[in-house]
Amino acid sequence: GYRVSLQGNFFGSNHTYITFPEYNPCKHIKLDPPSNLQTNITASKCQIRWSVPWYLTEILQYELQYKEHSTSWETALNKTPTSSLPQIEIEATEFRSGITYVARVRCKVSENEDSYHSQWSEWSQTTLFQRAGIPQLSEKLFNTRTVQFLFIPLSFVTVLYVFWNCKLSSSEGQKASPALKFPHQLPSFSHSIICTMGILR
Structure with a gap:
């Protein structure tokens, strides 16, 4: 001493x-803050890494803060890694899609270390990251024009199918049922299709 x-x-x-x-x-001891913060965020995890001198990695502990970029540090959330590794993983569900976040980290000698004691370092330089939005099926996929586009060929196929069944029934001398008397109902059915298309427009 x-x-x-x-x-x-x-x-x-x-x-x-x-x-x-x-x-x-x-x-x-008062250490220099960690450096070179990097983030890697996926659909399930957000991993944040930083750098410290290699000979200190086994005796340090860390505190990470993160917040929305537009808010003050007073609203930041704190995370303490459970190991001495210079990294932390956070569930991606803690971040809102499309929002930019900012993070920083500081370090000190671990409380479990007997040979050295220190105070917290200054905060590191910050890093920005953002959780990507979850892809969603566009509502425009089912807009009016798409319904019209699908309705016309389906209606045409239905007309041909019923007409063909009526023709086969007539050629075999069978009595057409009311449901298959389509040739007489074709003008009325066509009128219904035209009216429906007019409504969809």
Whole structure:
């Protein structure tokens, strides 16, 4: 350890104001903040990594803060990694789609370390990230024009099918049922199709 004292000269006399009889620098450390923050966000996870000197990785602990980019740091959420690895994973469901977030991290010597003690470092430089929007089927897929486009060929196929069945029934000398007397009902059915298309427009 070291003996640290603060001395001053007052009217020609030296005086000791503060004395640390056993000052150990290893117990009073302030580290540089982590650097090189990087994010990788998927549909299920958001992984944030950072860099610290390799010889310190096993004795450090970290605190991460993140918030929406448009809000103040007073509203930020805190996360503490459970290991000494310079990274953290957060569930993607904690982030809203299409919103930009900002994160920062700081470090200090782990509370479990006996040989060294430190205070928190300053906060690191920030990094921005955003959760991609979940693809959704466009509502325009089922708009009026699409319904019209599907309705016309389906109606035409239905007309041909019923007409063909009526023709086969007539050729075999069978009595056509009311449901198959389509040739006489064709003008009325065509009129219904035209009216329906007019409504869809």
